[in-house]
Amino acid sequence: MNMSESSRIILGLRAAGWDEKAINDFILWVETGEEQYKPKEKS
Numbered sequence: 577m578n579m580s581e582s583s584r585i586i587l588g589l590r591a592a593g594w595d596e597k598a599i600n601d602f603i604l605w606v607e608t609g610e611e612q613y614k615p616k617e618k619s
Contacts (some may be wrong), residue, residue, distance in 0.1 A: 585603075
């Protein structure tokens, strides 16, 4: 993923109401695959 794509993902997640920690954790999960960063379903 290039910087332009990354920027669009971040801006889209912000527009969808995600907070910065959720965005950072999501990006870490995409890059590392570590379960601790995997998004959780909101209840």
